[in-house]
Amino acid sequence: MEELLLNHYNLNNVSLQKMEGYISTNYKVDAQQGTFVLKVYPAEAKEDVLAETEMIEHLTHLNASSLSKPIPNTKAELITLVNINGEAKLLRLLTFVEGDFLAEVNQTPDLLYSLGQFMAEIDKSLLHFRNKGIEARKLDWDLQHINQCRALRTDISDPAERKLVDYFFLQWDQQVYPQLAGLRKAIIHNDANDWNILVKENQVSGIIDFGDSVYTPLINELAIAITYSVFGKDDPIASALPIIEGYTSILKLFEEEIDLLYYLIAGRLIMSVCKSAHEKTLKPESEYITISEKPAWDLLRKWVTINPLHAKNEFRKAAGLSLQEIPEIDEVLERRYTSLSPILSVSYKKPIYMESAAFQFMFDRYGNSYLDAYNNIPHVGHQHPRVVESGQRQMAKLNTNTRYLYDPLQEYAEKLLSKFPSTLNKVYFVNSGSAASDLAVRLAQTYSQKQGMVVMEHGYHGNTRMGIDISPYKYQSKGGKGKAHHIIEAVIPDTYRGAYRNNNGEAGMAYANDLLEKIRSHEGGIAGFIAEPIIGCGGQVPLAKGYLQAVYPAIRAQGGVCISDEVQTGFGRMGSHFWGYEKQGVAPDIVILGKPMGNGHPMGAVVTTEAIAEAFNNGMEFFSSFGGNPVSCAIGSAVLDVIEEEQLQQNASMVGDYFMDQLRQLQNEFTSIGDVRGSGLFIGVEFIKDDQLTPNTELAQQIKNGLRNRHILVSTDGPYDSVIKSKPPLCFTKSNVDQVLEEMRQVLSNNSN
Secondary structure (H helix, E strand, O other): OOOHHHHOOOOOOOOEEEEEEEEEEEEEEEEEOOOEEEEEHHHHHHHHHHHHHHHHHHHHOOOOOEOHHHEOOOOOOOOOEEEEEEEEEEEEEEEEOOOEEHHHOOOOOHHHHHHHHHHHHHHHHHHOOOHHHHOOOOOOOHHHHHHHHHHHHHOOOOOHHHHHHHHHHHHHHHHHHHHHHHOEEEEEOOOOOOOOOOOOOEEEEOOOOOOOOOHHHHOOHHHHHHHHHHHOOOOHHHHHHHHHHHHHHOOOOHHHHHHHHHHHHHHHHHHHHHHHHHHHHHHHOOOOOOOOHHHHHHHHHHOOOOOOOOOOOHHHHHHHOOOOOOOOOHHHEEEEEHHOOOOOOOOOOOOOOEEEEEEEEEEEEOOOOEEEEOOOOOOOEEEOHHHHHHHHHHHOOOOOOOOOOOOHHHHHHHHHHOOOOOEEEEEEEEOHHHHHHHHHHHHHHHHOOOEEEEEEEOOOOOOOHHHHOOOOOOOHHOOOOOOOOEEEEEEOOOOOOOOOOOOOOOHHHHHHHHHHHHOOOOOHHHHEEOOOOOOOOOOOOOOOOOOOHHHOOOOOOOOOOOEEEEOOOOOOOOOOOOHHHHHOOOOOOOEEEHHHHHEEEEEEEEEEEHHHHHHHHHHHHHOOOOOOOHHHHHHHHHHHHHHOOHHHHHHHHHHHHHHHHHHHHHHOOOOOOOEEEEEEOEEEEEEOOOOOOOOOOHHHHHHHHHHHHHHOOOOOOOOOOEOOOOOOOOOOHHHHHHHHHHHHHHHHHHHHH
């Protein structure tokens, strides 16, 4: 190499230091004549090298100290064809640009503003520049061709990381792809990362490596510059604003460009982590390949917590564009009540005007992000890409009813039933938990040829007429008609504030004996007993240990059946068990499923035994128009897959244990916390006024609304509305728990003063 440099460039006393690169082999050259960069390309890269050279020569506003300018060889040529070890190669000698890398300096707002200006000056110069060679390129690193690296996502081994990438691919498909064709395009540098930008005296002074230049939407240049400049920043949106301000001071942006910026930045991040994951399989020892991997993952995890509307509005302001006017909450409510009844209640004193969501985060129309520690319906996370895409694919293929034969129905039924003991081997699909409860009672009454139902105090099982009849939470409340004559109401086996409080099995047996005495005195037969393993509307109260082991045999002995309502507790939420009834060491005759089955898609089911199903097969057809349709089956199947692949039951156990441990430590600080109870990520915190366990409804409401104002979602329940309930998506993390606890501590401290 030293001989080639002497023969073709008259360089003496040469020493070479190899630098890594993708297409070319790069060297830093120290010679008697100065410092240079040597790039060695395959001979077939000639057209690309010539195109890049023409592009650099077009940037007349920059000199050799700002970007690497090509140096002619002894024949006045800008590229040199040579033979190295029998292979044809191209040499290209460039000026060496001095300066500190942006990645290694303190990135002040002034420096980031100058970065924006520097890149805008380049883009302004190239705005009308055309080069057929560059325009013909289809590079992996071109954002408009992001789908070229979609297949590389399989090289990401961690399912939790892969789902994050999949989520932003889904957002790309929804938000960016439909608009790509209409965006203005230009030839851009395309790689303004923090190791290609050089700095002197707190100003961007130079840029290197034009090897990834492409003809692409102009806004991609700014997206890439922002992506790498906000690595490691506590507030990446705020850090991006000086770059946008600097850029638009030179080159104005259109609304449709700035409005896509949040998603384009996410696109660059997922390209980076996908390619890093793939390159690690090829060159696991290469630090250059993976140099941006950790900060890219860190930013991606932070990016998903940011409300896209917040990013859009801040970016618009920085670019000098107007903001969309959003109506006030009172206006939104007024419009709601023009077509909907106020009987449809809303949460919180100040309702939330929601726009979108991602996993355990929800985003309102005003740009706020909320940590969702409340909603148990998006079981595996809001808008989980695996679930969304499964529904989209099936909806585009076939959606019909169960009078036709189709594989998704049988496949999902078999997959779901594999989660139950062999005795529970028949399933009926419906489209809500309420419909499932209604059907479960019909099954019980048909099988037993009796009408009586034993229900749990404060229990809730749905909004149908029959569902309300078996729901004390409804029939005993305002507007309810009271208990029907065929209903027996069991006292909640509550070991915190109930009559029996020893939870070693004695209390469970005592509560069971009280119920059995009530059953014996009841006129008429018992068709069934229905209860949740944890009584949600009763205040998140777990059934006392051993309770069902005593009750179930007695119900069966007089011809009734045992029903477990798993609408809220099922599918791994308990952590220690997949179904709540398993914690009691029993197996029911009928199981009711709902809420989490479809992760927000309306689904419900009843699982039962062969004998009960056969008794129900009495000539009257059972049919649900939407129950078990192919789209629902595809979605339900995806939910089961995600629970297993992402080990969400195990996560519910680990994070739930941590959550309750931290809450009990908080209980030591605040005597107003009377009890912490639950299992996995099904948690209740009861607030009291004194040692007499007087419910503190007012404080519970203050905490709920105080946390809402701090952008954390929880709710209240229980007979006195004095229990904070938290049933978050199963992807909830320990850091999420820490955030909840810190904010709860602040709210409690404020209300203690």
